[in-house]
Amino acid sequence: MTDQLEGQRMRASVLHGVEHVRVEEREVPTPAADEVLVRIEAVGLCGSDVHYYRHGRIGSFVVEQPMVLGHESAGVVTAVGSDVDPTRVGQRVSIEPQRSCRVCAWCKRGEYNLCPRIEFYATPPIDGSFAEYATIQADFAHPVPDSMSMEAAALLEPLSVGIATARKAGMAPGRSVLIAGCGPIGLICAQVARAYGVTEVVMTDLVPARRERALQLGATEVLDPAAGPLPEARFDAFVDATGALPAVRSGIMATAPGGTVVLVGMGEDDMSLPVGTITSREISVTGIFRYNNTWPTAIALVQAGLVDLDSLVTARYGLDDVVTAIETDTDPGSLKSVIVPGLR
Ligand SMILES: NC(=O)c1ccc[n+]([C@@H]2O[C@H](COP(=O)([O-])OP(=O)(O)OC[C@H]3O[C@@H](n4cnc5c(N)ncnc54)[C@H](O)[C@@H]3O)[C@@H](O)[C@H]2O)c1
Ligand SMILES: [Zn+2]
Ligand SMILES: [Zn+2]
Incomplete structure (x- = not known):
């Protein structure tokens, strides 16, 4: 299932240092055995992305090598790793952008956000999703109903x-x-x-x-x-x-x-x-440090109409305009900008 995109190129917005972001061509990542490849359709711009852009660091997390920003994302599964059900291709998913070790005491009791070996999108040195494609472990690509917009699916992350x-x-x-x-x-x-x-x-x-x-x-x-x-x-x-x-x-x-x-x-x-x-x-x-086991609740709240995420979106930008999106973030009228990688 991974063959069709192997060796193909994609566009990604890469942070190279303080106030230095540029769009680059990169190889489309290959999903590991337990991962899916997601074609990214919407990514919310978060205060932490803005902070990394302006300061190159948040506390002890320092950007020391080029890094793709973005962690509030949703898209469509386009390929799966060898251990993943191939019928998932074509599924619309919201990405829970973290990867824990699954065996430490915190992971075992469900508090996997506190895992000492946690990896998180757009937290150095892990790449995020201001890109056309990204990989994630299959169980952290949460299927969303067709009635949910891709933007709302992306914003299940801050909802979490x-x-x-x-x-x-x-x-x-x-x-x-x-x-x-x-x-x-x-x-x-x-x-x-x-x-x-x-x-x-x-x-x-x-x-x-x-x-x-x-x-x-x-x-x-x-x-x-x-x-x-x-x-x-x-x-x-x-x-x-x-x-x-x-x-x-x-x-x-x-x-x-x-x-x-x-x-x-x-x-x-x-x-x-x-x-x-x-x-x-x-x-x-x-x-509070992020979240654990929140996506099922988040999906249910949006589906039931109890939480409205679409109303939070105030602007949309393509990958070439990530800097504009970041710069306008301080405008009090702006609430949530969304990066749409397919927008040119
Ligand atoms: N702990 C976590 O896992 C986690 C996850 C996401 C975001 N955050 C943090 O949550 C915070 C909020 O995120 P956001 O995206 O909404 O940020 P934001 O900057 O858009 O909103 C913060 C708001 O606080 C207001 N504010 C500033 N000083 C104030 C004061 N003294 N009294 C009342 N209001 C005041 C600002 O005017 C602004 O509207 C940020 O610090 C962010 O880093 C934490
Ligand atoms: Zn965020
Ligand atoms: Zn762990």
């Missing part, structure tokens, strides 16, 4: 972050949550919260246009953090989707006794937090 967050935050019917940050991750967390039955979803952002959009996409109320202090000890859960110290601190202070704080945002590595409040209110503080 929202689902992992909802699980850790203990979101449940009748509860309340405060979410800081109305970027794509915060907005997706808000939609998931509503889907999980959370009745009060209060969101904050410094940018008025983003607060406005949050009201349309799931928030029950929005607050301007610059307008005054947030309510004290009020919410069952707080989700930080900013990575910004003032948001994290005020969010902890807004969390009710016995509540949960989930830190999703990645910003400063070291922060001074109100630990006296965490202790006396018995607040649980946890992080």
